[in-house]
Amino acid sequence: MEITELTVHELQEKLKNKEIKVTDITKAYIDKINEKEKDVQAFVTLLTDEALKEAEEIQTKIDNGENLGDYAGIPIGIKDNICTKGVKTTCSSKMLENFVSPYDATVMEKLNKENLIDLGKLNMDEFAMGGSTEHSYFKITKNPRNLNKVPGGSSGGSAAAVAANMVPWALGSDTGGSIRQPASFCGVVGLKPTYGLVSRYGLVAFASSLDQIGPITKDVEDAAILLNLIAGHDKKDTTSADIEKKDYTKCLKKDIKGIKIGVPKEFFGEGINEEVKNTLYKAIEKYKEMGAEVEEFSLDIAKYSLAAYYIIACAEASSNLGRFDGIRYTYRTKEFKNLKELYRKSRSEGFGPEVKRRIILGTYVLSSGYYDAYYKKAQKVRTLVMNEFNNAFKKYDVILTPTSPTVAFDIGSKTSDPLEMYLSDICTVSVNIAGLPAISIPCGQDKENMPIGMQLIGNRFCEETILNVAYKFEQDLKFRENYKSE
Amino acid sequence: MSRDNYEVIIGLEVHAELSTKTKIFCSCPTKFGASPNTQVCPICMAMPGTLPVLNEKVVEYAVKAGLATNCEIEKNSKNDRKNYFYPDLPKSYQISQFDKPLCKNGYVEINVNNTKKKIGITRIHIEEDAGKLNHDDFSGGSLVDLNRAGVPLIEIVSEPDLRSSEEAEIYLKKLKSILEYIEVSDCKMQEGSFRADVNVSVRKKGDSKLGTRTETKNMNSFRSIVREIEYEIDRQIEVIERGEKVEQETLRWDDVSGKTFPMRDKENADDYRYFPEPDLVAIKLSDEYIENVRKTLPELPESRKERYLTQYNLSEKDANIITSSKYLSDLFENAIKVCNNPKAVNNWIISDISRILNEKEMEASEIPFNAEQLGNLVILIDKGTISSSIGKKVLEELFENPKDPEEIIKEKGWIQISDENEIKEIALKILEANPQSIADYKAGKDRALGFLVGQAMKQTKGKANPKMLNEIFLEELKK
Known part of the structure; x- marks a missing residue:
C-alpha cells in the first residue's frame, strides 16, 4: 500500500520498526499534494519546503538516537483559523489575507512539542461560517470523491485533504458541525470534543461558547490518538476543563454488548434524505447484531436548536469579529475621509457576504429592545436542550443520528439560498448548543458513491464511549477498503 | 434667574485604576509612563484567537473597595462585553460588568459643614481600561498606544445624592482617601488613575420628577470638577429659564474656556449591546473568601482621625488634613515613631509640607522623602544641631534631593554654631x-x-x- 493511504497508527508502526523514514513520509505526501492539489484546492498556504527541511532534521535526530516522541515526523494539516507562529493565518478571509500570527495556538504548541510536521494551512468557509467551503475568499475546495461536489464546511479543506490523502490527518474546528459535516461529506472521521476538552487559545473565535478544535482523520483510532495529543487543561483558556488526562486509545476495543443506543426519531423525519435514512437504519441493525440495545426515543426540543444556534452564534460572532476593524493587522481600505468611513469601508470590503450577513444578524439580536426576545430566549432554549440531553443520557450511553440530512451537494447549488444552507446543520448544532462530544464516521454511500455519515453523540467528557462505539462499527464495515470512490 | 429656586442633583461615576502589578486579563505590567506599546502582548493587543484570563487580584481589590464603602458583595458575579468601535479599544468591546456588579448598595459618609451625610454607592464593578490615542505631528494622524489597554479599573457609581459642587468635592476626596488607605489604587489624578464622569441635573424646588441630566466625561482634577458643576448648574438653569429644555447629552469640559461642549462621535455608541462574556467563567465568591478579604482591611481614615484627636491631641482641622491622605497620615505616624514629637511633625506637615505641595502642584503621594528623614529633621532641631530656619532649608532640600538631613547639613555646612x-x-x-x-x-x-x-x-x-x-x-x- 502507498504511504499516503496508511493511517497514522499504521505509519507509526512502520516508523517504529524502521521500515520507513520520516523523510519518506513527508516526501510521499508532498508528491500527493503536487498531484492532487490542483484539482482539490484544499490548501490556503502550503509549507512543503519547510516540512521537508523539518523532516530531514527530525530524521537526523532519530538516527542519532534521540527520543522525540511516538509521533515525531508525522505530517499534519491545520485549518486556517488556528494560529501558527510565523505563518499566515487567514481564516480564508480577505480581512486577514496578510496576517501572520506572532504566537502559536495552544494546540500548535502541543503538536510542535510532539514534533509533528505542519504541511500547510487548510481552506475553510470564511471565519468558519458556512457548510460548504464555498465561502472562502481564496478558493472553492472540491470534494475529492467528486470534484463537482462541495467537501462540506466549514472545515472543508481539512476533510478534503485527509480524504485525498494529501495529509494523514488534520485539525478542524466545529461550532455547529464544521468538523462532522465535512467529514461526513468526504467519507472520513471527524470528532468534535466536549466543549472545554481542547483549549481554544489561538483558535480565531467565531462563537466562543460553541467553538471546539478537533481531529479529522482516516479512522477512529487516529482520531483517538490526535485527541490524546491536543486535549488537556490550559491556563490560558479559563473555559477549558481541568480534568484528568485520559488515553483515548485504550477504550477502543471494548465489547459493546449491552451498550444502550438511543435513536431520536426527530432526526429521521422530514428533510432527511431517504438514502441517508436507509443507510442509517442498516447501521442500527448492525449495532443490534453486535449486541447493543437500541431504542427509539423523542428529543423534542432539538427542533428549536437550529434557531437558538443561529442567534447565539451570530451574536457572539458580531462581537468577536469587531476587532477586524481596519486599524491594526487587518485589511484597510485605501481611501477614507474619517474614522467612521475607515471602519465602514474596511469592513465592507474585507468581509464576504456570509460573514456580513451573520454580523448583521448578531448585531440585531443583541440590540436593546431585541435582546430579551432573541438572545435571552435563545439562552433559555439552550438550557432546555442541555436538560433534555441530560435526561436522555440517563437512559442511553450513546445517541445515534445522521450527521447531515444529505450527502455532499453540488457546488453552487445552495449558495443563493442561505436558509437552505443553514438547514444542513440541523443534525449537528444541538450538540454544540449542549456542549457535548460527537463523532461522525462513514456508514455507507449513496448510488453516486458519495459517503454517508453517522453521528454518535456522547455525554459530556464521555469521548471514550463514542470512540469505542464508532470503532466497533468501523471494524465491521471497513469503509476505507470496501467503499472506494473509484 | 435665581439659583435659590432650584435644586441641584449630582451623581458621580468614578473610575479608579487598580494598583495591581499586572493587567486584568494578561500578565503585562501596568506601570505608568513606559514608551508606547512596550507593555503589550497578543492578549491586550487583541490578536485573533487570544483569550482573557481574569487576574484574581482585581477581584480581591474590588471586593476590598466594596467592603470599605459598606457594599453588599455579589457572590455570583460575571463579566459582560460592552461593544463599541474606537481605535483605542482593540477588541472592539470592553470587558466590563453589566447586571451583576461585584459590589452594590453601599455608602460613604461625608462631613458637610459639620453635619454627617451618607452618599449612596449604587455599584462598584470591574472593567478594563482602553488604550490611548496620541496625536502624531509628522503625519497629522493619530497613533495608538496600547500600554494602558487592559489596566484594571473599578467604576464606582454613586447615587444622585449630592446637592452641590462642594458636596461633590468632599465626597470625591473622601472616596480617594478610602481607596488610598485600602491600597487598591494610587489615585494619581494627573496620571488619570482617579477620574470621574459627572452627572448634573437641576429641578425647580418642590418638583418630584428629576430634571434631564448631562454627563461630563473624564474629569481629573477637583478644581475642574467644581468649576464644571458650577458652570453646568448655571447653564441648565439658564436654559430652563429661557423656556427651553435641557438636552440629555454627553459633554466635554474645556478647562481653558471654562465651558462644557457636546462630545462628538468618540467612544459613545447609542447601544453597547451588552451580553455575557463567553470567554470567561462566572465569578463565584464564597462567604469565607469575602470574610478573608474583610480581615485585610486596614484602619480607615475616620477611625484614624478619631485616634489622632485623643492620642496626639491634634485639632479637628489638622487631623482632617492629615488623614485626608493615606500618604500624609503614614508619613505623620512613621515620623513620630522616629522622633517622638507629634506636635513638631504635625506642624511641619500642616504648614511647610502642605505649602510646598501646593506650590509644586504635587500630590502627597509624590513626596520624595520618607518618614525617617522627616523624623530625623525634627530630631536635629530638637537637639539644637540646627535652627528651625535652617530646618526649613533642609526641608526644601529634601524635596529636591532627598537624603538623610544630617548628611544635608554636613554637605551644606549648615550645622548650628553653638560654641x-x-x-x-x-x-x-x-x-x-x-x-x-x-x-x-x-x-x-x-x-x-x-x-x-x-x-x-x-x-x-x-x-x-x-x-x-x-x-x-x-x-x-x-x-
Whole structure:
C-alpha cells in the first residue's frame, strides 16, 4: 500500500520498526499534494519546503538516537483559523489575507512539542461560517470523491485533504458541525470534543461558547490518538476543563454488548434524505447484531436548536469579529475621509457576504429592545436542550443520528439560498448548543458513491464511549477498503 | 434667574485604576509612563484567537473597595462585553460588568459643614481600561498606544445624592482617601488613575420628577470638577429659564474656556449591546473568601482621625488634613515613631509640607522623602544641631534631593554654631559695626536687640544659635 493511504497508527508502526523514514513520509505526501492539489484546492498556504527541511532534521535526530516522541515526523494539516507562529493565518478571509500570527495556538504548541510536521494551512468557509467551503475568499475546495461536489464546511479543506490523502490527518474546528459535516461529506472521521476538552487559545473565535478544535482523520483510532495529543487543561483558556488526562486509545476495543443506543426519531423525519435514512437504519441493525440495545426515543426540543444556534452564534460572532476593524493587522481600505468611513469601508470590503450577513444578524439580536426576545430566549432554549440531553443520557450511553440530512451537494447549488444552507446543520448544532462530544464516521454511500455519515453523540467528557462505539462499527464495515470512490 | 429656586442633583461615576502589578486579563505590567506599546502582548493587543484570563487580584481589590464603602458583595458575579468601535479599544468591546456588579448598595459618609451625610454607592464593578490615542505631528494622524489597554479599573457609581459642587468635592476626596488607605489604587489624578464622569441635573424646588441630566466625561482634577458643576448648574438653569429644555447629552469640559461642549462621535455608541462574556467563567465568591478579604482591611481614615484627636491631641482641622491622605497620615505616624514629637511633625506637615505641595502642584503621594528623614529633621532641631530656619532649608532640600538631613547639613555646612567663644566673637564684631544700635538700646529701644541678632544670623547664614546670640548680646549691652 502507498504511504499516503496508511493511517497514522499504521505509519507509526512502520516508523517504529524502521521500515520507513520520516523523510519518506513527508516526501510521499508532498508528491500527493503536487498531484492532487490542483484539482482539490484544499490548501490556503502550503509549507512543503519547510516540512521537508523539518523532516530531514527530525530524521537526523532519530538516527542519532534521540527520543522525540511516538509521533515525531508525522505530517499534519491545520485549518486556517488556528494560529501558527510565523505563518499566515487567514481564516480564508480577505480581512486577514496578510496576517501572520506572532504566537502559536495552544494546540500548535502541543503538536510542535510532539514534533509533528505542519504541511500547510487548510481552506475553510470564511471565519468558519458556512457548510460548504464555498465561502472562502481564496478558493472553492472540491470534494475529492467528486470534484463537482462541495467537501462540506466549514472545515472543508481539512476533510478534503485527509480524504485525498494529501495529509494523514488534520485539525478542524466545529461550532455547529464544521468538523462532522465535512467529514461526513468526504467519507472520513471527524470528532468534535466536549466543549472545554481542547483549549481554544489561538483558535480565531467565531462563537466562543460553541467553538471546539478537533481531529479529522482516516479512522477512529487516529482520531483517538490526535485527541490524546491536543486535549488537556490550559491556563490560558479559563473555559477549558481541568480534568484528568485520559488515553483515548485504550477504550477502543471494548465489547459493546449491552451498550444502550438511543435513536431520536426527530432526526429521521422530514428533510432527511431517504438514502441517508436507509443507510442509517442498516447501521442500527448492525449495532443490534453486535449486541447493543437500541431504542427509539423523542428529543423534542432539538427542533428549536437550529434557531437558538443561529442567534447565539451570530451574536457572539458580531462581537468577536469587531476587532477586524481596519486599524491594526487587518485589511484597510485605501481611501477614507474619517474614522467612521475607515471602519465602514474596511469592513465592507474585507468581509464576504456570509460573514456580513451573520454580523448583521448578531448585531440585531443583541440590540436593546431585541435582546430579551432573541438572545435571552435563545439562552433559555439552550438550557432546555442541555436538560433534555441530560435526561436522555440517563437512559442511553450513546445517541445515534445522521450527521447531515444529505450527502455532499453540488457546488453552487445552495449558495443563493442561505436558509437552505443553514438547514444542513440541523443534525449537528444541538450538540454544540449542549456542549457535548460527537463523532461522525462513514456508514455507507449513496448510488453516486458519495459517503454517508453517522453521528454518535456522547455525554459530556464521555469521548471514550463514542470512540469505542464508532470503532466497533468501523471494524465491521471497513469503509476505507470496501467503499472506494473509484 | 435665581439659583435659590432650584435644586441641584449630582451623581458621580468614578473610575479608579487598580494598583495591581499586572493587567486584568494578561500578565503585562501596568506601570505608568513606559514608551508606547512596550507593555503589550497578543492578549491586550487583541490578536485573533487570544483569550482573557481574569487576574484574581482585581477581584480581591474590588471586593476590598466594596467592603470599605459598606457594599453588599455579589457572590455570583460575571463579566459582560460592552461593544463599541474606537481605535483605542482593540477588541472592539470592553470587558466590563453589566447586571451583576461585584459590589452594590453601599455608602460613604461625608462631613458637610459639620453635619454627617451618607452618599449612596449604587455599584462598584470591574472593567478594563482602553488604550490611548496620541496625536502624531509628522503625519497629522493619530497613533495608538496600547500600554494602558487592559489596566484594571473599578467604576464606582454613586447615587444622585449630592446637592452641590462642594458636596461633590468632599465626597470625591473622601472616596480617594478610602481607596488610598485600602491600597487598591494610587489615585494619581494627573496620571488619570482617579477620574470621574459627572452627572448634573437641576429641578425647580418642590418638583418630584428629576430634571434631564448631562454627563461630563473624564474629569481629573477637583478644581475642574467644581468649576464644571458650577458652570453646568448655571447653564441648565439658564436654559430652563429661557423656556427651553435641557438636552440629555454627553459633554466635554474645556478647562481653558471654562465651558462644557457636546462630545462628538468618540467612544459613545447609542447601544453597547451588552451580553455575557463567553470567554470567561462566572465569578463565584464564597462567604469565607469575602470574610478573608474583610480581615485585610486596614484602619480607615475616620477611625484614624478619631485616634489622632485623643492620642496626639491634634485639632479637628489638622487631623482632617492629615488623614485626608493615606500618604500624609503614614508619613505623620512613621515620623513620630522616629522622633517622638507629634506636635513638631504635625506642624511641619500642616504648614511647610502642605505649602510646598501646593506650590509644586504635587500630590502627597509624590513626596520624595520618607518618614525617617522627616523624623530625623525634627530630631536635629530638637537637639539644637540646627535652627528651625535652617530646618526649613533642609526641608526644601529634601524635596529636591532627598537624603538623610544630617548628611544635608554636613554637605551644606549648615550645622548650628553653638560654641560660646565663637558666638561671642561674632557678637562683638556686630556690636563694633553698629554703635548706633548700642546707643538705641541704651536709650530704651528694645528693638535694637532684635536688629543685632538679625545681623548676626545674616552674617552666619542662619547658622548661629539664636538663643545663645540673644544671651551674649544682652550680656554685652548691659556692660
